[in-house]
Amino acid sequence: MSIRIIRTGKDPVLRQVAKPVATVNRAVEKLLDDLAETMYHAEGIGLAANQVGILKRVVVIDVGTGLIELVNPEIVEKSPEVDTDAEACLSLPGLRGDVPRPKQVTIKAQNRQGEEFTLEADGLLARCAQHELDHLDGVLFIDYLRPEQIIRESEGSRR
Ligand code: GNR
Ligand code: NI
Secondary structure (H helix, E strand, C coil): CCCCCCCCCCCHHHHCCCECCCCCCHHHHHHHHHHHHHHHHHCCCEEEHHHHCCCECEEEECCCCCCEEEEEEEEEEECCCEEEEEEECCCCCCEEEEEEEECEEEEEEECCCCCEEEEEEEHHHHHHHHHHHHHHCCCCHHHHCCHHHCEECCCCCCC
């Protein structure tokens, strides 16, 4: 396992669309391991492969209930109810903002055995999953906000 460097700011890889994984091979298993190690090291609750410079549709999440690994995740259902709550991103250090998202989502994905499964998510898990799936399409949480809704609050870059 290795901790990988998290890409930040205007790094073009954060704006690229990740490619579907054809087969869950050793490289994808290693990527899942490295994403988890990097996420825990950075104290994040999720991490997408784009954030470590790899354009594969692979995500890890742990909102405090254990590690969830998603390969080729797709949202198959969204609740009509929307919830607005604070988000931050390891790739946008020092920024946060309140983002509206569907309150509940159903996600279809593959696990590290390549088996398909369904995840029903609400609360923080639903928010984090949508944030991570957006990364796979080159979308960042600030894209939902007007400039004045983006709060700058970083230690180090305060002015
Ligand atoms: O660590 C993270 N916290 C977080 C808080 C609210 C909504 C989404 C997130 S994900 C973020 C880690 C990250 O940048 N994942 O891509
Ligand atoms: Ni993020």
